[in-house]
Amino acid sequence: MTVRNLHIIKASGEKDVFSVEKVKASLRKSGADEEVISDILSNLEDELYDGISTKEIYNRAFNLLKKRNRSFASRYKLKNAIYELGPTGFPFEKFIASILKHSGFKVEVGKIVQGICVTHELDVIARKDKEKNLFECKFHTEPGKACDVKIPLYIHSRFRDIQNFLDKNHPGTPAFKGWLVTNTRFTEDARKYGKCVGLNLLSWDFPKGNALKDRIDHTGLYPITVSTLLSAREKQFLLSRDVVLCKELIDDKFYLDHLGISEGRKSRILKEMEMLCKVS
Structure with missing residues (x-):
């Protein structure tokens, strides 16, 4: 064979x-x-x-x-590195927020927003000029587990509740863009539903050419978990201090001193980070 x-x-x-x-x-x-x-x-x-x-x-x-x-x-190892952001999913939210921040957006994480029926805790709010985007992140710890149609149905209902509150109490407020982001894939029905109701979907491989993996490659905004030199303990230490991107570690290299990393190893780690952040 x-x-x-x-x-x-x-x-x-x-x-x-x-x-x-x-x-x-x-x-x-x-x-x-x-x-x-x-x-x-x-x-x-x-x-x-x-x-x-x-x-x-x-x-x-x-x-x-x-x-x-x-x-x-x-x-x-980028795809696996994103799984390493788990298991709670919160580091994934911070990762998405960090990408948006370094792309020129002002971001807020975990903010409570009023809906017409109930309040909602949103994963990420991103603003640029007059544009407002609300992001909900669905993190899967298991490779192969797709994001099915139930998730966009639920997220869209939350966004509608928020928009209804704005329409009633702040008429004339520009509509926001709603986003659902996942580290795996969307099923066909999930993609169809998102397109039908105007919910923007972003996954590992969708939309084609502008998916999560494409955005990371194009911007050089890699998570620190891609490193082949940092240990799992060191990665978790950095994530706990909101150092999520390789670029952030380059800017805040003093965290490596807190970890007691030798000068020689520190130099190799930073060189690795700088190589990753280069955008061709």
Whole structure:
């Protein structure tokens, strides 16, 4: 059996045919050149077997890439790095807020807003000029768990309650834009519902070309959890102090001193962060 006829098990539990092109594409996005990609695939293909999971393929490709270039490996692990923001979901909200802040928005996190029926705690409010955006974040800790239609139905009802309050008590107030953001994927029905009611959806791979993964790659606003040099304990320490982005650690490098990190290791960590923040 050739690798092109291998069946793999996706995170959702579904079977699929192994795609060399998908692995190549993900390695290219990390910044790896064709020579490195060819070398990794050559090593990887010797280790594949029918029924291997996508997680195992990722782990093997990641380890091979890390031996060649740590900054490329960091970009390659972006999806898993976002899962590392868990398990509560609050660091994910702070991550979304940090991306918006560094994109020119004034942001508020966890603010209570009045609706016509009840009050609502909103994950993120983002303002720029006269534009106002309300964001609700749905964080999943399990790869393969999609955001189904029940979530946008619920979020849209909350936004309608807030808008009804504004229409009744502050007539003439410009309408806000409502957003639902998830770190996984939306089902087809969830996407259809969002489009139908005007609820903006943002997920790992949607909308195509401007999805969460695309926005991070284009802006260089990577979470600190992509680092291959920081330990899990060090990442949690930084997250607890609202240092969510690699860019923020570069600006607030004194946190590394609080962790007792040696000058040599500190220099390597900051170099890794600077490489990640470069936008091609």
